[in-house]
Structure formats: C-alpha cells, structure tokens
Amino acid sequence: MMSVPASWSEPVRRSPLLRDRANAAVTAVLGVGVLYFGARFAQWAVLSAIWRLPPGSTSAICRAARGEGACWAVVGERFRFILLGAYPAAQPWRPLVACGAIISLYAATAVRAWWRPWLAACWIAVPALAIVLLRGGIFGLPAVPTDVWGGLPLTLVLATVGFVAAIPPAAVLALGRRSPMPAIRILSASYIELVRGVPIITLLFMASIMFPRFVPQGLVVDKLVRAQIAVAMVAAAYLAEVIRAGLETIPSGQYEAATSLGLRFWPATILVVLPQAVRKMIPALVNTFIAFVKDTSLVAIIGVFDLLGAAKVVIVDPKWTGFGVEVYLFVAAIYFSLCFAVSRYSQRLERT
C-alpha cells in the first residue's frame, strides 16, 4: 500500500471531520450524496460521452445517446465558431492574437511591481491594438466588418474597452458627487443612481433602439459601437461609486495640505489625492471588472454575438438542437476560468 503524502492528508487530519457522532453522520450522508452525484455526472460527462463523430455523419449517434452520455462532438465541431464567432476563417490569428494580448495585459496587471504609469498606458494601448487588429483596413490587413466579430475576443474587447473608457467619466462623476456645488452634486448623483437603479438590459435596449432616434438622420452608428457605448455608460456609474469609496478613505487633511501649498483643486486632486486613493481602490476595481466580464454577456440579448451569443447560434443549428447543455458547459468553463482566476487574485490583494 502506498502511504498518502503528508501534505495532502494534513488538512483532512486537522479538520474535526470525525469529532463527534453528529458530525460523522452528516459527513457520511453528504459524502454518499457527493459520491453518487459525482459518479453520475462522471458517467454522463466522461465515460458514456461521445467525443467525436465519424467524418460526414449526422448527429444521430448523439441523439441515440441523449440522457445517457454527453455529446462533446458539438463542441469539437463548432469549437472555432463558439470561440471566434463568424470571423473570416482565413485569418484566425487576428482574433487569437487580440485575445492573447488582452489576457497578457490582465496577467501583467497582477504583478504588483509593475503598477507604474506605463501599465496604465498599456491599458489604453492594448485594447486599441486589439481593435485595430480585429478591424483591419490598415497595414495591409483586409478590413473585417464588426457584424462578423464574435466569441471570446468580442467579450474581452467589450469588457476591457468599456472599463477603460468609463474611468475618466467615472472619476468626474465621483468628484462631482462629493462637490460642494449643489448643481454639480445633484447632476452627478442623479446619473449614478438612475443607471444603478435600473436593469442593464434597459440601457442596452436604449442603446440599440432609442439611440438611432436621437441622432441626426443619416448618421448610422454601428450596432457594436452602440452596445459598447451602453456598456461604458453603465460602467461609469458603477465605477464612480468605487472611486468615491476610494476617495472617502483619504483624510481631508491631505487635500487641505495640498491647497495650503498653493495647489488649486485639479492639481491637488490629480497629484495628491487620486494617487493615494487609487491604491485603496484596486481590490474593488478588480471585483467590478469581474462583474463586467459577466455582464457583457447581456449583449447577446440585443443580437451581438459575444461568447454566449455565439453559443446560442450554435444550438439553433438543426444538427445540434438539443445539445445546449454541452455547449453552455463549455462556455461556462471559459467564463469560470477567467473570472475565478481574477477573483482569487483580488482575494489575495485584499488580504495583503
């Protein structure tokens, strides 16, 4: 018999697993339940699963096995569409590089030693680069219209660009809400509370349906751009509250000291108060960002094919109707790995 390595067994031994009979009984019942459902899930997802179809065949084998085993063949066959949407098949490297650049940006942000001004510049440069790469039309790249963009790059671009674009207006709104001038305070507070008090979907509807009526005839704004504006408008209101909470942590003595040195409002705020507040805001900013990655999935409702929208398109295909659970589980795994990694990082930040 092999002995269990000490590092693995230690948390089990240290936990009061079998401290008394009631605990033991609950542990046994829950353990049996977990084993039973775990085994049934494993049976469905792994043992009885169909991983690929013979070339050229229909989904009949999968239909025969429905309820018994998962049909991962749908993910295998439509993998590329779920991940990249209808982007031209000849140039998959463009969306892939865009995704890689944005994910590397997230990873680089996790290194605390790199929290310098150049990283802030990267948060502007990298999303811009990703958009140029996806859009094309310059540097000899063929132009690709936005209505075929889709999948993971679209989700990442919507969330990242929305977040970055929202920071300057959010800072102005947060300062406005703390302003001693009543008109500015009331306007800022109304915007923030109005946007936070209604569902995001109403604002997306507003962007997709009302917006074209508010601009002069003949000015056509791309559907994706409208969705992006709505995402940024929502982000501005939520971020304003994060920034306001960060500003509240800075004692007013800091601002008073800066003004007594002869700084006016804006220099005192930008050079003295904000740099101190930003460090305290970072964990809350990270949490808001996770919420935003998840909330961009709502654009699927107004017909933008982000990761979730692309998944919905796949299961509308008659060949694959009825295999929604497999496709959704695959998409859920992508969202989960992204959001879970970021949230673990934010928990570590909060502890230190």
Add this chain to the structure above:
Amino acid sequence: MSPISADGPVLMPLAQSRQTAPRAWLRPRRPWRDPRVRALAWQALVIVLVGAAVAWVATQASANLRERNIASGFGYLDRASGFELARGPVPYSSRDTYARALALGVANTLRVSLLGIAIATVLGAAIGLARLSTIWIASAIAGSFVEIVRNTPLLLQLFVWYTLWQALPGPHDAIQLFPGAFACSRGLFLPVPAWHGGALVLDRPLLTGFDFHGGLSISPEFASLLAGLATYTAAFIGETVRGSILAVDRGQTEAAAALGLSRVQLLRLVVLPQAVRSMIPPLTSQFVNLAKNSSLGVAIGYPDLISVTNTTLNLTGQAVEAIAVAMAIYLAISVALSFMMQQLHDRCDWRAAGARIP
C-alpha cells in the same frame, strides 16, 4: 515655477502662496478670483452644457419621429394591445389595453422577484452557515457552489436551467414528484387546496389530452427564472452572511463559550443577533440586484415587464416612452425595496431597543 518637482512638493515662501478660501478682508478684488463667484460660474456652465445637450437630443428625436410618422406621448397606453401573453396574476387578453399588458408584466416581475428574494435568503443563510461549518465536507460543498455560481454569468445559468427543464420528459411520461405533483417539459404541476361547493378540497392536476389541467401550474420559464435568480443571489447572500458572522467580535464568542453556551446557543443568542443588523445593507443591495436581474427573464421568454415593453415598442414604435416607463417602474421597485429594508434596519437597532438585550 511649478509648485511640484519630480521629488515631491517644494515649499513656497508664504508671501507667494495663494489663499483659496480667504476671509472677507482678504477677498481678492478681482471677482474671477473669488471662489464663490467661480463656483457659481462653474455650475452655470455645467447646467448650460447639460441643458444644451438634452435640448439638442430632444430636437433631433422629435424631428426624426415626425419624419417617420411615429406618434409621441403616452396615449398608446389606453389603446388595445392586440398581442397575447401567457396567463398570469392579472386577467388579460389581446383586446385589453397596453396599460393592462404592462400591469401583467409588472405583476409577473414582482411575483418572481419576491418569491426569488424569499428563497434566496433562506438558501443563502444555509450556504453562509454551511461555509462556516466545522464539518469539512459541508463547507467544501457550499464553497464550490459559491465559486461556480459567482464566476459564471447569470444569463448563462438561466439558459442552462431552461435547457435542462426542456429536456424533461413530455406530459405523458411526467415525473411524479409526490402523489399528485408532476414535473414535465410543459412545467410543474402541483395540487392546491381550493374551496369547492363550500368544502375545502385538494385540486389535483390531471392529465387530460396532451396537457395537465387543474391544480397549480407553473410554467417552465417561471420555474427556470426563479431557480436561476434564487441560486445566483443565494451565493452572494451566503458570502454576506459569512462575512457578517465573521465580523462579530471574537471576544463575544469567547465570552459566550466561557459561559458554557453550546455552539448552537452561541450562534442563536450571541452571534446572529449582532450579525443580522450589519447584514441588512448588503442584503438590500442583493435584493435590489435580484429584482433588476429578473429582467433577464426576457431571454428565456418569461412575460415580465421587459418582455411587455419590448413587444409594446415593436408594435407602437414608441421606444422612448416604453423604455422610460420600464425604467421608472424598476426605479420605483428599487426605491421601495431599499425603503422597506431601511425600516427593518432601524428596527433591528438593538442598542436603541435597549431593553430587549439585558
């Protein structure tokens, strides 16, 4: 000279420093240096800019609407709607007005939100306590549930619930949950007590033809939306409950343990009464979030406020009014929920209640 060098602030001689809030006898003679004048000017500028932007948008919108022959105003609310909706708490048919369709949408939104809040609170409290349990497997199950639910989009979870529900067998092979209660792809059918001929009888759902009739029928859309909203919010409430319990001062639990209270007594008599009050503000925002998130029901075909709004604006073309009405109703729901929770918060003030805690 810039007052800030690369190495930090440079102190300037007093004579050079500018006063920002001078006393009366020091107030600068030039009015544009007076902070009060400047504040007024800034506010006037902002009001003029915002007003100009609103006016420009309004002119554009009314010009565009006139060109497309779209009416404006709320007159459409009194006209017959002409579209059908699933049966709900408000009697409605396609001959009724848009206002009545809206009332049905609001009733559906409130129904799923309030039921969802109740279930999410109970489930969330259980999850929060389970995560703090000394039983390792209970806290592990609760922990994995919270991580999975919180790190995937709610809309995706709703799609999964709805797809799973649709994969249930049809009415003829319905799963009998307990005698008289059935779950099938058409929904959930439960027996309900009802007055019939002066006596209280159990109204059971019966399979006649292709569907169940009688009893309480719950549509698959409602069931999926309720399940999705309740589990999603429960994960967040679980974290709130856990955080509030952990925030109770350690000395309190130690003192209670020293008095010889059991773990259950300790939780019930000492920790929970103190934790509940600090839980209320974060719970309020979770409840408001749940009510707002119920709008995602439109994606799985639940006839809520957003669904009615969407149909209305497609039929009448009056998008501005329809969306404004929906926003106003959601704002009213958010404000009402916050107000009720504030009342609860004030009543939970055990320091003010004084006498209740000896």
